[in-house]
Amino acid sequence: MAELEGIYTIWLRETKRYIRYRSRILTSVVTPLLWLLIFGTGLGSVIRFGGIPGGYKAFIYPGIIGQTILFTAVFSGVSVIIDRQYGFLKEILVAPITRPSIVFGKALGISTGSLIQGVILLFLSFVVGVQMTPLIFVASIGLIILISIGLAGLGLLIASFTDSMEGFNLIMSFIVLPMFLLSGALFPVIGLPSVLQAAVYLDPLTYGVDALRQVILGHGALPLYLSTIVVALFAVATILASAYLFSKREQELM
Amino acid sequence: MEYIIETHDITKKYNDFTAVNSINLKVPKNSVYGVLGPNGAGKTTLISMLCTILYPTSGTATVNGYDIVKNPKDVRKSIGVVFQSRSLDDILTGREHLEMHASLYGVPSEVRKERIEEVLDLIALGEKADQYVKTYSGGMKRRLEIGRGLIHHPEVLILDEPTLGLDPQTRESIWKYVNELNKKEDITVLMTTHYMEEADKLCDEVAIMNLGNIITADSPINLKRELKADTITIRVDKADKFIQEAEKLDFIKEIFRIDSEIKLMVERGENLVAEVVNFANNNKIFVNSIELEHPNLEDVFIKYTGTTIADGG
Ligand SMILES: Nc1ncnc2c1ncn2[C@@H]1O[C@H](COP(=O)(O)OP(=O)(O)OP(=O)(O)O)[C@@H](O)[C@H]1O
Ligand SMILES: [Mg+2]
Numbered sequence: 338m339a340e341l342e343g344i345y346t347i348w349l350r351e352t353k354r355y356i357r358y359r360s361r362i363l364t365s366v367v368t369p370l371l372w373l374l375i376f377g378t379g380l381g382s383v384i385r386f387g388g389i390p391g392g393y394k395a396f397i398y399p400g401i402i403g404q405t406i407l408f409t410a411v412f413s414g415v416s417v418i419i420d421r422q423y424g425f426l427k428e429i430l431v432a433p434i435t436r437p438s439i440v441f442g443k444a445l446g447i448s449t450g451s452l453i454q455g456v457i458l459l460f461l462s463f464v465v466g467v468q469m470t471p472l473i474f475v476a477s478i479g480l481i482i483l484i485s486i487g488l489a490g491l492g493l494l495i496a497s498f499t500d501s502m503e504g505f506n507l508i509m510s511f512i513v514l515p516m517f518l519l520s521g522a523l524f525p526v527i528g529l530p531s532v533l534q535a536a537v538y539l540d541p542l543t544y545g546v547d548a549l550r551q552v553i554l555g556h557g558a559l560p561l562y563l564s565t566i567v568v569a570l571f572a573v574a575t576i577l578a579s580a581y582l583f584s585k586r587e588q589e590l591m
Numbered sequence: 592m593e594y595i596i597e598t599h600d601i602t603k604k605y606n607d608f609t610a611v612n613s614i615n616l617k618v619p620k621n622s623v624y625g626v627l628g629p630n631g632a633g634k635t636t637l638i639s640m641l642c643t644i645l646y647p648t649s650g651t652a653t654v655n656g657y658d659i660v661k662n663p664k665d666v667r668k669s670i671g672v673v674f675q676s677r678s679l680d681d682i683l684t685g686r687e688h689l690e691m692h693a694s695l696y697g698v699p700s701e702v703r704k705e706r707i708e709e710v711l712d713l714i715a716l717g718e719k720a721d722q723y724v725k726t727y728s729g730g731m732k733r734r735l736e737i738g739r740g741l742i743h744h745p746e747v748l749i750l751d752e753p754t755l756g757l758d759p760q761t762r763e764s765i766w767k768y769v770n771e772l773n774k775k776e777d778i779t780v781l782m783t784t785h786y787m788e789e790a791d792k793l794c795d796e797v798a799i800m801n802l803g804n805i806i807t808a809d810s811p812i813n814l815k816r817e818l819k820a821d822t823i824t825i826r827v828d829k830a831d832k833f834i835q836e837a838e839k840l841d842f843i844k845e846i847f848r849i850d851s852e853i854k855l856m857v858e859r860g861e862n863l864v865a866e867v868v869n870f871a872n873n874n875k876i877f878v879n880s881i882e883l884e885h886p887n888l889e890d891v892f893i894k895y896t897g898t899t900i901a902d903g904g
Binding site: 342350358428433434588 | 643667674692694
């Protein structure tokens with residue numbers, strides 16, 4: 338009981354933080370729109386993209402949702418570093434709740450923030466000419482939650498190893514950007530050179546994007562059940578790993 | 592005497608450097624206990640171990656009967672902590688900090704509201720309680736942190752340098768607050784400081800810490816008494832005669848004359864003031880004024896370490 342309340346409390350704080358930084362919500366909606374409208378329209382006009390109504394813009398729409406969740410969730414997870422620098426993490430760590438509860442609460446809070454953004458983007462589907470039905474909407478929300486929990490877990494995992502925001506650019510260049518570019522958000526993942534193909538399938542985000550594309554456009558490289566299972570396993574793995582690391586490394590987190 | 596905190600040879604080493612060196616402290620229940628020492632003495636390191644966020648390299652401690660290594664969760668439930676460095680979230684309001692703390696510590700929801708009002712009253716944030724913490728002054732932030740540490744009615748309140756960086760007025764109000772709290776509630780206060788005055792005014796018992804060691808621990812009065820050097824400052828109408836006669840008194844260790852003031856170095860001056868006045872009267876010397884000064888803790892620190900607290904460490 339006490340642990341549940343602890344998880345709820347951490348979730349609440351994380352969500353409040355997300356909602357109160359309005360500029361963050363704004364940029365997190367504007368950035369994907371820029372991708373869709375400028376990149377999608379621009380590249381879409383020079384390449385022929387048959388088979389999908391709405392063309393290239395529609396094709397990258399699920400990918401851009403994935404990208405938005407990726408950036409929000411990983412960086413919110415990494416924001417534990419900021420909590421540590423501002424000392425607030427101490428207040429949480431000295432409370433009588435277990436470290437895994439802290440990780441769960443954080444991940445759920447981050448997932449809530451990602452979900453808000455995802456929902457806004459789902460409502461904007463008309464921009465790229467994609468038909469939204471209640472079923473697609475609900476299924477997408479389920480996937481967004483799963484994907485964001487996994488990525489939040491990844492962010493928390495990184496945070497438990499990183500001492501300062503100096504590592505931020507490294508994380509950006511070596512983890513977040515490659516994950517985005519390899520995920521098939523911007524190109525089909527079938528028929529690639531074999532090295533690239535292998536890298537694409539090593540990227541957990543590939544499965545998230547593919548599942549979203551399958552649900553939203555009815556178009557995917559993998560069966561939906563398979564990609565969903567991979568996304569779910571990734572979430573379980575990162576959350577368990579960061580819960581374990583937070584318990585193990587609590588001293589270093591101070 | 593019942594002790595609420597006991598440390599047993601508690602030690603913390605950072606690589607080869609010993610920050611806390613085999614310390615044995617006993618903090619009596621319901622007292623205000625001070626750890627006084629210069630920068631780098633190891634105060635924060637000691638406190639961090641007691642609130643379970645730092646593992647000792649060796650040795651251990653009990654807080655409220657719970658072992659800090661074996662039962663960290665019970666220890667955490669028993670304590671309220673105010674860290675030396677700020678631990679607030681700018682984007683939450685004061686009230687939200689208190690609410691959050693109450694639920695993290697499992698304060699029953701029936702009493703939660705009442706507790707929060709009680710604490711808000713105590714820390715006198717007024718309207719600011721519902722504004723973001725980033726709009727608070729340093730003193731308000733500190734008061735909020737102290738108040739927050741009290742929400743769950745801990746057995747022990749741990750304050751690491753509670754008044755560091757505050758103006759004298761805010762400092763006094765925090766002293767008063769801690770004092771009243773200790774009288775009203777069943778609470779033990781363990782605090783660190785490097786202000787002599789703070790330790791002197793606030794603490795029932797003071798441990799003097801330097802370079803990772805506790806040098807001595809006792810009540811401020813006893814610590815100062817050990818120096819055996821109270822000063823009685825007296826003004827009389829016939830100074831020369833007084834000095835001449837007073838030299839025969841064996842309880843006076845030394846006599847200085849500074850202009851019209853005569854300073855007598857004695858032990859346990861409080862018992863001697865009347866005697867000195869009588870002595871003057873008997874010798875037909877008129878006493879204009881008499882004043883007793885105890886040595887301060889600074890003098891104690893100097894005696895034990897050979898440096899002042901500002902230069903220490
Ligand atoms: N993480 C650490 N790694 C290495 N040395 C450390 C670490 N933390 C503290 N120290 C060292 O331990 C000693 C004691 O530090 P501590 O913070 O406990 O002192 P303090 O008495 O609280 O000082 P202050 O009055 O400045 O707060 C210092 O010499 C400090 O440099
Ligand atoms: Mg300190």
